[in-house]
Amino acid sequence: MYIANPFETPEHKAIRESVKRFVETEIMPNMFEWDEFGAIPWALHEKFGALGAWALGVSEIYGGLGYDDCFIRAIFSEEMGKCGVSGIGAAMGGRSISIGPIEAYGSQAIKDKCLADIVAGRKGSALAITEPSGGSDVARLKTKAVKDGNDWIINGEKTFITGGMTADYFVVGARTGDEGMMGVTLFFVEANTPGFSRTAIKRKMGWWASDTATLYFNDARIPTGNILGALNMGFLSIMNNFNYERISMVAAMIGMMKACLEDSIAYAKERETFGKPLIRHQVIRHKIADMSSRIDMIESWLHLICHHANAGNMPVAMVSKAKFSASKALEFVASEAMQIMGGAGYLRGNRIESIYRDVKVHAIGGGSEEIMRGLAVRQMGL
Numbered sequence: 001m002y003i004a005n006p007f008e009t010p011e012h013k014a015i016r017e018s019v020k021r022f023v024e025t026e027i028m029p030n031m032f033e034w035d036e037f038g039a040i041p042w043a044l045h046e047k048f049g050a051l052g053a054w055a056l057g058v059s060e061i062y063g064g065l066g067y068d069d070c071f072i073r074a075i076f077s078e079e080m081g082k083c084g085v086s087g088i089g090a091a092m093g094g095r096s097i098s099i100g101p102i103e104a105y106g107s108q109a110i111k112d113k114c115l116a117d118i119v120a121g122r123k124g125s126a127l128a129i130t131e132p133s134g135g136s137d138v139a140r141l142k143t144k145a146v147k148d149g150n151d152w153i154i155n156g157e158k159t160f161i162t163g164g165m166t167a168d169y170f171v172v173g174a175r176t177g178d179e180g181m182m183g184v185t186l187f188f189v190e191a192n193t194p195g196f197s198r199t200a201i202k203r204k205m206g207w208w209a210s211d212t213a214t215l216y217f218n219d220a221r222i223p224t225g226n227i228l229g230a231l232n233m234g235f236l237s238i239m240n241n242f243n244y245e246r247i248s249m250v251a252a253m254i255g256m257m258k259a260c261l262e263d264s265i266a267y268a269k270e271r272e273t274f275g276k277p278l279i280r281h282q283v284i285r286h287k288i289a290d291m292s293s294r295i296d297m298i299e300s301w302l303h304l305i306c307h308h309a310n311a312g313n314m315p316v317a318m319v320s321k322a323k324f325s326a327s328k329a330l331e332f333v334a335s336e337a338m339q340i341m342g343g344a345g346y347l348r349g350n351r352i353e354s355i356y357r358d359v360k361v362h363a364i365g366g367g368s369e370e371i372m373r374g375l376a377v378r379q380m381g382l
């Protein structure tokens with residue numbers, strides 16, 4: 001029913017099978033309960049860690065694979081997306097977007113302290129860039145770090161931080177220099193740092209299973225050794241990190257769209273209206289064709305993106321175009337799937353209902369549709 005990946009290897013196939021099995025046995029039987037409860041058990045982080053979910057691009061001494069493979073990243077995200085409660089992936093995903101900067105730019109001491117625990121799922125970590133004054137314009141972030149002897153003193157606020165209530169470690173963007181993109185530095189901050197505090201953001205539209213936090217830095221003293229990468233060069237690190245986050249989101253959206261398609265087809269085969277199954281009505285058949293074509297387009301695009309990324313040529317323009325196209329496709333597919341289900345789709349406890357609630361966070365988080373379009377056009381040299 002779906003486009004075959006021409007680049008798929010036996011290793012990819014085997015990993016997909018094991019992630020699929022994990023999702024079906026460890027997540028799907030409990031997912032609606034966790035969603036309503038607003039959290040997942042911590043044991044799930046550790047079980048997912050044991051599967052290698054966060055091992056990509058991380059050295060073997062910390063439990064990593066010692067190599068990266070964009071296809072494998074995509075497989076984990078797509079199979080998690082298929083479960084239909086994407087907040088569960090998000091609950092663990094704050095970790096995945098913060099591992100990259102720690103592995104790439106952290107000192108030996110920082111990596112020794114935290115990486116093995118984060119990769120194994122024993123401890124949580126989160127990426128803190130967005131502020132109450134805005135998330136799109138990263139170059140203008142306001143949280144300030146001022147040098148004081150051998151330390152830096154951070155003051156400011158971060159908000160919408162995924163995993164922020166449960167994380168032990170944070171990668172925090174703060175202003176250390178002049179205004180603009182060349183004045184931002186990334187810091188490694190531990191949750192037990194005096195001057196650091198956090199509150200939970202409740203009552204979200206979706207992603208109920210994922211904790212989201214506002215973080216407060218009140219004269220939080222951070223040693224100079226906790227700077228990740230070069231001083232004032234954090235903006236570029238953040239932008240590089242976004243690529244893998246966006247690719248993972250595209251893959252997750254493909255999983256979510258497949259769940260919508262499969263559930264609505266199953267329902268359309270069973271449900272009878274006007275004397276025949278829904279699937280025999282032309283309008284419904286056309287909806288299915290439209291949904292399926294959008295999935296094919298985004299999926300074949302993802303294969304190409306992963307292929308280029310693995311070859312060392314991150315296709316930034318393609319990634320940004322795929323990100324906004326995927327969220328537009330998801331919006332369409334979730335809506336059409338729910339329409340096919342009629343009233344049944346509107347009830348809690350089915351994948352289409354929870355996916356429908358999670359459409360917008362994919363259109364806004366990790367670079368909104370507007371920002372992705374702007375980036376794509378800039379990448380075209382315009």
Ligand SMILES: Cc1cc2nc3c(=O)[nH]c(=O)nc-3n(C[C@H](O)[C@H](O)[C@H](O)COP(=O)(O)OP(=O)(O)OC[C@H]3O[C@@H](n4cnc5c(N)ncnc54)[C@H](O)[C@@H]3O)c2cc1C
Pocket residue numbers: 094126127128129130131133134135136137159160161162163204207212361364365366367368369370371
């Ligand atoms: C559930 C959830 C989890 C999140 N997790 C994290 C996290 O873990 N870490 C983190 O750092 N952030 C996180 N975010 C924040 C997310 O990345 C931001 O919400 C996003 O970048 C947009 O920022 P903003 O909400 O401040 O919107 P703003 O930047 O204020 O923009 C508002 C709207 O205006 C549009 N807009 C902005 N500028 C322009 C322009 N020049 N032209 C046209 N339109 C424009 C935007 O696209 C958006 O639609 C999360 C958000 C949500 C909702």
